[in-house]
Amino acid sequence: MKRTAAIAAAVVVALLVVFAVPVGLVGMALVSASFGGVGESEDGGCTGEGSPITALPPDQLPVQVGGWSQEQLANAATIVAVGQQRGVPLRGQTIAVMTAMGESSLVNVGYGDDRHGVTNPDGALTCSLGLFQQQWCLGWGTKEQVMDPVYAAGKFYERxxxxxxxxAMAPTLAAHAVQRNADPWHYAKWWDAAVEVVAAISGEAAISDLLHEDDAPCAVAGDATGVSLEGWANPAVGSRSSGFGPRNTGIPGASMYHLGQDIANDCRTPLYAAAAGTVTAAGLTSYGNVIAIDHGQGAITRYLHVLTGSLMVDVGDQVQAGQQIGxxxxxxxxxxxxxxxxxGCHLHFEVIVNGEAIDPMPFMSSRGVNLGSSLTPQGPPAGA
Structure with missing residues (x-):
């Protein structure tokens, strides 16, 4: 499993960081700690634990990252610092930042979804507040506590x-297991932004590569893609570059609604069958070179922009999960x-169920695969 030396070395030794920003933060001392590489135990085994990352001091934080303001970045830094203090690994710290993005846009707001009439299962209005929109009336703490970013982050990590x-879960599913919101996939759209922000507020640019290359610390070893217990594998290793749904690329002839997920890497990067099945297309079409595999029970996967001369299958071939196809x-x-x-060089990967193209991300995640990551997790993510 790939590991980045900069991440492994990101250990705090008696560093005192006091945040003073206009959102009611309190000071905290970051204790000394020493951990193994992200996703590895001291003996090299896969544990899901690893090395926390350290936030930069307040006077060294960037003024802005993307559309995130200084106030929002300071809140993200608090979340990262609390995770470091508690020994939560980088992946968990990034999940926490992603969750706060999805709940409050990293603003410590004094109101919640009750403004919009949202109710709990018992019919009562929600009572959510703060960075994580934690419901003070349902055991998350007092109103004052959940409005304290240090307390709120601590409660998130605690759970x-x-x-x-x-x-080993898809980040959005791990967040959902804590927050228990209506949509388990609600947080997925903020993962890339969370990775970017955590990299910026820690000064560790390599974080982005590490988290995208290895989205699931606990993984099946010994194979370029691995095969989940459900019999599915990653179609390619790379970074997710364009998601499912409406878009405007500006490229003449490109679809205005993206029917798949793009995984970007160097041209000639191997492509793999996502599951066992029968090849139903393999060659040049109006979309360029395309491979299609019928997996039975109404499920088909399609692989677009396959490099000419690289195709390794023909129509009618039987393939296995993780078998290279081009x-x-x-x-x-x-x-x-x-x-x-x-x-540019990428795989456009589609999943078609009963004749309809669906978002490959939740489909593959529920089968134990994080698209684009170098390894697949052991078994399905909980709560999928």
Missing amino acids: LVTVPDWG GMGGDKDLDPKGAGTSS
């Missing part, structure tokens, strides 16, 4: 680490015909 195998394409200069409508 996160009790979730079985949280480190190489990544998408560069029109390298492969004018095979690339189809594409602006």
Whole structure:
């Protein structure tokens, strides 16, 4: 499993950080700690634990990252610092920042969804407050406590680490296991932003590569993609570059509604069958080179922008999960015909169920696969 030396070395030794920002933060001391690499125990085993990351001192925090303001970044830094203090690994710290993004946009708001008439299952209005929108009337603490970012972050971590195998879950599902909101996939759209922010407020640029290359610390070893207990594998290793749904790429002829998930990497990166099945298409189409595999029970996967000359299967072939079927394409200069409508090297991966294209992310996550990560987790994520 890949590990970055900068992350492994990010250990705090008696560092005192006091946050003074206009959101009622309190000071805290960050204790000395020493941990193994992210996702590894001291003997190299996979535990889901690892090395926490340290937030920069307040006077060294960036003024802005993307659309996130100084106040929002200071709140993110508090969340990271509380995680470090409690020995929560980088993945957990990033999940916490992602959750606060999805709940409050990293603003310590003094109101919640009750403003919009949202109710709990018993019909009572919700009573959520603060960075994590924690319901003070349901055991998260007093109003004053859940409005304290240090307390709120601590309560989030307190519950996160009790979730079985949280480190091997898709980040949004781990967050959902704590927050128990209506949509388990609600937080997924903030994962990339959380990775960017955590990298910026810690000064460790390598965090982005580490988390995207290895989205699930506990993984099946010994294979480029691994095969989950459900019999599914990652179609390619790389970073997720374009999601499912409406979009406007500005590329002539490109669809305005993206029917798959894009995984970007270098051209010729191996492509793998996502599950066992029968090859129903393999070759040049109006979309460039396409491979399609029928997995039975109404499920089909499609692999677009396959590099010309790299196809390793023919129509009618039986393939197994994780079997290489071709190489990544998408560069029109390298492969004018095979690339189809594409602006660079990537796999466009589709999942079709009963004739309808669906978002591959939740489909694959529920089968134990984090798209694009170098390894797949052991078994399905809890609560999927």
